[in-house]
Amino acid sequence: MTEHDKRSRWRSFCPQCGRETETFYDNLCESCFRAGLSLLDPDRIAEDVHASVSVCQHCGSFFKGNERTELEVVVEDAVRRAISKTYGPECPVGLMELRIERDEGARSAHVFLRVKAEIKGVPVVESAEFSLLVRRAICVQCSRIAGGYYAAIVQIRADWRTPNEDELEAAAALAYGALGKEEFVSKQQLLKEGLDLYVSSAEVGRRMAKAIVKHMGGTYAESQKLYGRRGGRELYRVTFLVRLPGYTEGDVLELAGKRIAVERIVPDEGLEGIDVETGERYFVPLRDQKRAKRV
Ligand SMILES: [Zn+2]
Ligand SMILES: [Zn+2]
Structure with missing residues (x-):
């Protein structure tokens, strides 16, 4: 018997199950190695998600810190993180299925997961189904709205007259249509001379004024007023005075x-x-x- 034969005979038994094998994974045969693998630990994933995400009880958006996110993204991150921590960052992971069921306003979500990964060259597929709790909070935007925060005012007026109800409605619709995802109107005030909209930023105020003038005619003027200082920086509130044309079609x-x-x-x-x-x-x-x- 050659040295090589001895070696290969000695190496061809799995120390755990005794089965003959040619290929070893961490000193075990493939099936024993597989049996010891666990890609998905629901408790660990649920804990990680709970620690990293919150849902705003006002707008229902999910947040990671102050950044908007989706629950699916957070769950996927937690899964990848857990696998890479256990089996090394180099092992490839793919999500085959991720379904999350959640009742509107409910704190808990039900997760269906199917993941495939390759651990030391062995392809593994694993599924899991579990519930997780999501922390409830109030996001910055909603707390600002609730606190009446504004950085600009859009004043809708008309030259030499008071804008009528239809015009104000049309102007307000144009203004709201100019709102971006993170922007908001915290207050809307109907006055004798027109309508004031309190908005989250000067940029959105300007966009609103432009949209109204573009569609309804008239002009707008911009002015700013110092209202405070923060960290050595001067804070301004900007007013956009929109003046609809003095006369309208049909006058x-x-x-x-x-x-x-x-x-x-x-x-x-x-x-x-x-x-x-x-x-x-x-x-x-x-x-x-x-x-x-x-x-
Ligand atoms: Zn074995
Ligand atoms: Zn919110």
Whole structure:
């Protein structure tokens, strides 16, 4: 018997089950090695998720710190982290299935998982089903809304008149349509002269003012007021004063003895209209509208 034969005979038994084998994984045959593997430890995953994510009880969004996230992302991270901690960061992990069932507003979620990984060259598939608890909190955005926080005000007015209800409604719809994901209106105030919207940032206020003027005509002006200091930085609140056109389509105005029915508003320039008696067409520039009277 050669040295090689002896060696291979000695190596060909699994010390755990005694089965003959040619290939060893951590000194065990493949099936004993597999039997000792455990990819998914539900308690550990649930604990990790519980520690790293919270759900806002106002808006229902999930947060990791102050950053918005999805529960699926957090669960997947926890799974990958657990496997890599046990079997090394180099072993490939793939999520074959991840389903999370959650009742609206419920603190607990039910997770269905199917994961595949390759541990020391052995492909393993494992499934798990378990419940986890999610911490409840109030996110920064919701607490700011609740506290009436605002960084800018959008004031909707009209030249030489009060905007009517339809106009305010249309302007408000345009303003809300300009809201981005993290932005909000914390207060909406109806006044004799128009509507004020208290918004989360100067950027969104500016976007709202632009959207209103683009669709409804008129102009907007921006002004800022110092309201405090934080960490040596001056804090400003910005006001966007939106002025809708003084006249709207369908109005009849009196100017220099003529009665003119408004047909079209030309943003930033004036309006086009028809003399109701002669049928003649006129263009009335903005600067002349001040002298006109609505009839
Ligand atoms: Zn074995
Ligand atoms: Zn929230």
